[in-house]
Amino acid sequence: MSVSAAMIVKDSERCIARCLDSIVNSVDEIIIVDTGSTDATIEIVKQYVQYYPHIRMYQYEWINDFAAARNYSLEQVTHDWVFIVDSDDVLPDTEQSKIRSYVQNQIDRGQETVFDIIYDNTVAGEIVEVIPVGYVRLFPSRLRYVDRIHEQISYGDIPRTSSDIHLLHDGYDINLVDLKAKKKRNIDLLVASLQSNQENARLWLHLAREMSVLDLSKALRYLDIAESKTNNQELLILIHNERASLS
Numbered sequence: 001m002s003v004s005a006a007m008i009v010k011d012s013e014r015c016i017a018r019c020l021d022s023i024v025n026s027v028d029e030i031i032i033v034d035t036g037s038t039d040a041t042i043e044i045v046k047q048y049v050q051y052y053p054h055i056r057m058y059q060y061e062w063i064n065d066f067a068a069a070r071n072y073s074l075e076q077v078t079h080d081w082v083f084i085v086d087s088d089d090v091l092p093d094t095e096q097s098k099i100r101s102y103v104q105n106q107i108d109r110g111q112e113t114v115f116d117i118i119y120d121n122t123v124a125g126e127i128v129e130v131i132p133v134g135y136v137r138l139f140p141s142r143l144r145y146v147d148r149i150h151e152q153i154s155y156g157d158i159p160r161t162s163s164d165i166h167l168l169h170d171g172y173d174i175n176l177v178d179l180k181a182k183k184k185r186n187i188d189l190l191v192a193s194l195q196s197n198q199e200n201a202r203l204w205l206h207l208a209r210e211m212s213v214l215d216l217s218k219a220l221r222y223l224d225i226a227e228s229k230t231n232n233q234e235l236l237i238l239i240h241n242e243r244a245s246l247s
């Protein structure tokens with residue numbers, strides 16, 4: 001039984017070493033795809049590549065499409081299962097044996113499953129938000145992503161299961177990240193995606209979430225559009241919850 005980790009990175013010198021230290025013994029292969037770093041990210045990763053033979057780095061030309069970059073990383077994976085991480089994630093010590101354990105359990109059962117992990121958003125080192133579902137991060141590596149922003153894995157009829165794997169994330173800590181710049185980037189990509197996929201309610205919901213920091217009235221209008229585009233009860237609940245949080 002072997003499992004890979006895959007990540008896409010750009011200008012991650014702040015956190016890439018911390019992330020790699022947390023997963024290096026938890027998987028059998030780490031695929032790192034750099035999408036155009038201009039800081040010390042590449043130099044830091046090269047040091048890990050020299051020391052750990054199971055870490056490999058690739059270069060990928062960024063085309064404003066997160067799904068395309070993630071799918072390129074998946075194409076480099078050589079094992080049947082993959083754990084997706086971002087450079088601003090940390091796998092806590094208590095969770096590091098769980099990746100192989102979940103994969104081995106599925107192999108023993110002869111089953112394929114995609115697993116949600118528990119996403120713990122942190123600010124100044126403290127957990128401020130716990131998201132138990134919505135982040136599929138452990139799955140068969142043959143699967144691929146869709147949507148250029150807020151990309152999701154496409155898993156068809158494969159069962160989706162919750163796990164008790166926690167992953168810490170500080171990518172929304174205002175002390176560390178320029179949130180307005182991040183929001184603007186995301187909004188630009190969402191608008192581009194919606195130009196060719198205007199019936200996608202999930203993208204309208206994400207656009208509302210991103211816009212809520214910049215323009216509340218537009219965010220609420222986007223939520224109305226999202227609601228008009230779907231009959232999916234799970235998605236409708238998310239839309240209603242988002243609207244309530246903005247009221």
